[in-house]
Amino acid sequence: MNSTETPVDAAIAELRLGAPSRWLWGTTIVGILAFIGTQIYGFTTPSSEEMGNLVKIMFVHVPTAEISFLGVLLMFIASVLYLVRRQERHDLLGAAGAEVGAVLTALTLVQGSIWGRPTWGVWWTWDARLTSEAVMLVILVGYLALRAFTEDSGRRARWSAAVAILGALNAVIVYWSVQWWRTLHQPHSSPMTVARPYRYALRLNDVSMLLIFIALVAWRYRAAKLERAAELLREEAALKQGGSYAL
Amino acid sequence: MPSEWNYIMAAYGITWVVLIGYGIHVVRRLRAARRDNEEMRRTLEVES
Numbered sequence: 001m002n003s004t005e006t007p008v009d010a011a012i013a014e015l016r017l018g019a020p021s022r023w024l025w026g027t028t029i030v031g032i033l034a035f036i037g038t039q040i041y042g043f044t045t046p047s048s049e050e051m052g053n054l055v056k057i058m059f060v061h062v063p064t065a066e067i068s069f070l071g072v073l074l075m076f077i078a079s080v081l082y083l084v085r086r087q088e089r090h091d092l093l094g095a096a097g098a099e100v101g102a103v104l105t106a107l108t109l110v111q112g113s114i115w116g117r118p119t120w121g122v123w124w125t126w127d128a129r130l131t132s133e134a135v136m137l138v139i140l141v142g143y144l145a146l147r148a149f150t151e152d153s154g155r156r157a158r159w160s161a162a163v164a165i166l167g168a169l170n171a172v173i174v175y176w177s178v179q180w181w182r183t184l185h186q187p188h189s190s191p192m193t194v195a196r197p198y199r200y201a202l203r204l205n206d207v208s209m210l211l212i213f214i215a216l217v218a219w220r221y222r223a224a225k226l227e228r229a230a231e232l233l234r235e236e237a238a239l240k241q242g243g244s245y246a247l
Numbered sequence: 248m249p250s251e252w253n254y255i256m257a258a259y260g261i262t263w264v265v266l267i268g269y270g271i272h273v274v275r276r277l278r279a280a281r282r283d284n285e286e287m288r289r290t291l292e293v294e295s
Contacts, residue, residue: 035266043259053251057258064262100269107265114258118251212266219273226280233287240294 008236015089015225024218031211038208042201054118058194059201061111063209064104065133069171070213071101072136075143076168079161091157092228094164095147096221100213102140109133112185120184128177129185136174139167153231 005013042059074097082090112130113123124130143163150156173180178187187193194202 039259039262043255053255056255060258060262103265103269107262110261110265111258114254114261118254216269216273219277223273223277223280226277226284230280230283230287233284233291237287237290237294240291 006236008232011088011232012229014087015092015229017222017225017229020219020222024215024222027211027218028215031208031215034204034208035212038201038204042205045201046197048195048198051119054115055198057111057115058198059205061108061115062202063205064111065108066206067209067213068101068104068108069175070210071097071099071104071217072140072168072171073097074217075101075140075164076171079164079168082157082161083165088153088157088228089225091161092224093217093221094161095144096217096224098140098143098164099220100216102137102144103216104213105133105137105140109137116184125184127184128181129174129183132170132174132177136167136170139163139170143167153228 039060043056045056045059047053048055075094078090078094078097081087082094109130112133116125117123143160146163147156147160150159175188177183178185192199
């Protein structure tokens, strides 16, 4: 911090707010185009002997479920980094990962339910995989609610980091639930466990969903940093007017 | 019983609706945050 820099200037500088980079724009555009292309590819794959045309749902459901785990993983890593380094941008990155992760987890549950009705005969069952995934969504929503209702930024970051680290452990249960318990849900689907005609479609849909995830997290992270900078500036303005920090 | 195509269309449709909807939400939030930032900076400049 130089002599003319205020604590607020230093805090904003630490957020590293620059213009959106070329890679961010590039990832967004390539992600959208790839997503459109791979969805068409998935939709036009041949029907399977066992599942008929319903197999096409796999190309939206499996990538969404897999990439939602990345949101939880990002939330976990960023929270650990925050507790170790106490840099606010890690807290904001964790929140961005959690929000996108929550959207994808909710979407996974809805897609799974749509797939479950014609294949299992029920929209929902208290199966270990479905239940642990629903618990994951509750944890992510709880994490976001905690952030929304805690005004003090330091406390918000510390508390939510603790919730994130504990909550992320549930991802392990979600992942292994189909091995640990007898479930209606089939074992893990991956490009290596599906028949050859579906392998590339699944792999490409995984990649395009990953690009969409990266773009959404990066833009959401940028919005969070701008929101935090505005919050800091508001506090500075209040101080200059002789008000208090508690806004 | 709806045909299997209804379920397929529902799964693809909900995926697109949710992702586009969330994308719009993020863009709106980004614009609001940018506007808020500029406004606060102007306020501080006027005060100083």
